[in-house]
Amino acid sequence: MPRGRPLARVLPLLLCVLLSACGTAGAPRGDTAERAVRQAVADWSRTPPGRLSGIPLEGWSYEVGPVRRDGARAATVRAELRYRLAGYDSAPAGSARELSLAEEGGRWRVTADRPAPGALPQLWDQGAVTAARGAHSLVLGGEGQSPGTLAAIAAEADRAVPAVSSAWPRAWAGRVVVLVPGSLERMAGLLGRPADAYRGLGAVTTGQVGPGPAPADRVVVNPEAYPELSEQGRRIVLTHEVTHVATRAATSATTPLWLSEGFADWAAYRDSSTTPAQGAPALARAVRRGELPAGLPATEDFAFGGDPEAAARAYEGAWLACRLIAEKWGEAGLVRLYEAAGREPLPNALAQTLGTDLDTLTRTWRESLRGELG
Structure with missing residues (x-):
């Protein structure tokens, strides 16, 4: 998720329900x-x-x-x-x-x-649920959300889905479910973390990663922070989150977080004219201070609820790493790397898809940061 929007890879959330027979544990059936x-x-x-x-x-x-x-x-x-x-x-x-x-x-x-x-x-535990449908989206609003707000988010999600399909030319559902809780506190309740963990974040994504059918991929919008974003900011946020939904099956525990988050930002910025200096202000400030990162962002660098400036540098650095790969090895090369990194260790994936190694990629990335942000 852009700028401190960590992917919550957990917890299928929400609403609605599917019915059949009851199970069998408990007291004797003869009771x-x-x-x-x-x-x-x-x-x-x-x-x-x-x-x-x-x-x-x-x-x-x-x-x-x-x-x-x-x-x-x-x-x-x-x-x-x-x-x-x-x-x-x-x-x-x-x-x-x-x-x-x-x-x-x-x-x-x-x-x-x-x-x-x-x-x-579930969302419906928090009160009445309202739905808005788009061509590629279903938006479910918690108690207090207006139909107009939900319709606007559905339109934004509808623009994000084709953009993601263009960046990720692999099979995926091509549709997304977006949840808009009634408040930040209710959003936190759905996700099982304190409200402060999500304050300032535009949205997060929930769901299971890995191949095979998976239930309940959801984009959960922060009802307080999201409306404060510019039109471009909302587009970036939703495109980033929808990218996580699209790439879920190709993502695994072996996928480096810098690659999954950087790819999602790359897809979000792909059709924009945003320059590295514009899209990576925190990292640019650090580079100008002479604080060039020693290596690609580590998993712990993306922690949210901590130093927002450090998390911003991690997301920005990840985006610029994926941007560099797409420019040097082609967009198809970036997609192949993402797929391979979900199946095997990164060094093997780099060698097989890009014909390079982690040291070379890191050195090239650092040089690009110095040239574009210094």
């Missing part, structure tokens, strides 16, 4: 009350909450775990919620839930459905 409780959960799953109206659901399902009786007329159920956004999710996502039930007049019914202890909430 009549337990069977009635499980049936009540199945009945509950057939009708999405009203706050999800307008969301393109394919259904939802709860896989019920243990049933705990809380007296003769109350019970608590742990369940795994499975859900899919129709047309957007390639695989079901999961959410750990805790349901409370009560027996009234000989019938069990669900009285509460909430995140299980320690589990992250």
Whole structure:
């Protein structure tokens, strides 16, 4: 993510739900009350909450775990919620839930459905959800977000998707889901970190990396910082984040963070006239002070919630490294390097795709920084 927008590679988040039969753990199946409780959960799953109206659901399902009786007329159920956004999710996502039930007049019914202890909430746990659709995007707004705001973000996402497809000429879904929580605090709640960790960031991306179907790639917009960006800033932010969605399957634990973040910035700036000095002001200041980086940014350099100037230098340096590779070895070479670096160690990937080594790349990058920013 540009300028201190770390990729949250974690935690499929959000909303909506997919329905099927209940599971089997818990008390003996012969227990009549337990069977009635499980049936009540199945009945509950057939009708999405009203706050999800307008969301393109394919259904939802709860896989019920243990049933705990809380007296003769109350019970608590742990369940795994499975859900899919129709047309957007390639695989079901999961959410750990805790349901409370009560027996009234000989019938069990669900009285509460909430995140299980320690589990992250879904957007719909925070209130009513509103949807806006674009040609390549689905924007889901939390409570308090206006239809106009969501429509504008959908239009911006629609511009980002083709730009990303041009920069990343590999197969990907070509569509994106964007979440706009009702506040910074609610954004932090969805992501499971303190609000200060995201203050000032325009957006982050969540999802699982690696090949194969993965549920719930989401771009999560900071409802406080994003509106403060210029039109170009919003375009850069969304294009960067959508790039992370597009390259997810080619990204793995072996992909250097400077390459994944730098590639996303390269894709975002690719069609702009932004110069290195304009796009890398923090790094330019450091180079002019004689503080030329000794090496390509390390993983810890991208930490957010710390020194924002240091994080900015890391993102800027990563962008300029990928920009250099695209100019010297061609855009196709940069794409091939990204793919190879997700499969094997970087030295091997560099040798196979660019015919160079890390020392040579680092030296060339440092020379370019001195020439362009000094």
